[in-house]
Amino acid sequence: MIALRNLHKTFKTKKSEVKAVNGVDFTAADGQITGLLGPNGAGKTTTLRMLYTLMQPDVGQVLVDGVDVASNPQAARRALGVLPDARGVYKRLTARENIAYFGQLHGLDSDTINARTERLVQALNMADFIDRRAEGFSQGQRTKTAIARALVHDPRNVVLDEPTNGLDVMTTRGLREFLKDLRGEGRCVVFSSHIMQEVAALCDRIVIIAKGTVVAAGTADELRAHYGEQNLEDAFVKAIGSEEGLVA
Numbered sequence: 001m002i003a004l005r006n007l008h009k010t011f012k013t014k015k016s017e018v019k020a021v022n023g024v025d026f027t028a029a030d031g032q033i034t035g036l037l038g039p040n041g042a043g044k045t046t047t048l049r050m051l052y053t054l055m056q057p058d059v060g061q062v063l064v065d066g067v068d069v070a071s072n073p074q075a076a077r078r079a080l081g082v083l084p085d086a087r088g089v090y091k092r093l094t095a096r097e098n099i100a101y102f103g104q105l106h107g108l109d110s111d112t113i114n115a116r117t118e119r120l121v122q123a124l125n126m127a128d129f130i131d132r133r134a135e136g137f138s139q140g141q142r143t144k145t146a147i148a149r150a151l152v153h154d155p156r157n158v159v160l161d162e163p164t165n166g167l168d169v170m171t172t173r174g175l176r177e178f179l180k181d182l183r184g185e186g187r188c189v190v191f192s193s194h195i196m197q198e199v200a201a202l203c204d205r206i207v208i209i210a211k212g213t214v215v216a217a218g219t220a221d222e223l224r225a226h227y228g229e230q231n232l233e234d235a236f237v238k239a240i241g242s243e244e245g246l247v248a
Helices: 042-050 074-077 096-106 110-124 139-151 168-184 196-202 220-227 234-239
Strands: 001-014 015-030 032-037 057-064 082-083 157-161 188-192 205-210 211-217
Touching: 001 042, 015 032, 015 042, 015 057, 015 188, 015 205, 032 042, 032 168, 042 057, 042 157, 042 188, 074 082, 074 157, 096 110, 096 139, 110 168, 139 157, 139 168, 139 220, 168 188, 168 196, 168 211, 196 234, 205 220, 205 234, 211 220, 211 234, 220 234
Parallel strands: 015 211, 032 188, 032 205, 082 157, 157 188
Antiparallel strands: 001 015, 001 057, 205 211
16 A cells, blocks of 8 residues: 655755645555546656655655655565656666566566566566567567566555556557556556546546645546536546545
């Protein structure tokens, strides 16, 4: 389980201050997919970066399976599998070598790395490129490699920043099924997306962020009912344009 409590983050320049995150507060439960939805500049990526220890909040707390990220970042990282906004695979290594390298960083032995790699290759349909060097990979191949290396240590909590961005239809469909499998295994899955249909179809709970704060949260049906709309996109527009939010 992941819990974010009253997170704040301000970026300072010589001329001004930008309040990127202003009191974000939500919980993502085990065995559920929690979607993070918001317009560009809403603070989603900054929130996720604080969640997975890349940034420290000015105020607030992040708990991963009860572990305080600020006081014990190493333990939190062991419990997290992260696909950041920058995919960044090592181009001179094969997909298999990229995965193995991250497994070694987590202290896994070769047998464990090999066994988990094979499971991920099957789950993510990577067999046709697993032993190719990453240079020249398509966007989908880079994303799959980045997801596999993020999960090689078998984390219970998975954080994905716009995982389907730039993917073709078939790769996106496969990735959605993979996320459902992670949920079925009882893992906590958090992902951000701009695609309303994707969020509505996949997420057990949706958290809408605007101007650095949570303006609404609930199931897709709850959000549609609260804002009196038939589709999630119209409910989303009302949520980010109103000061009143539904926080369940």
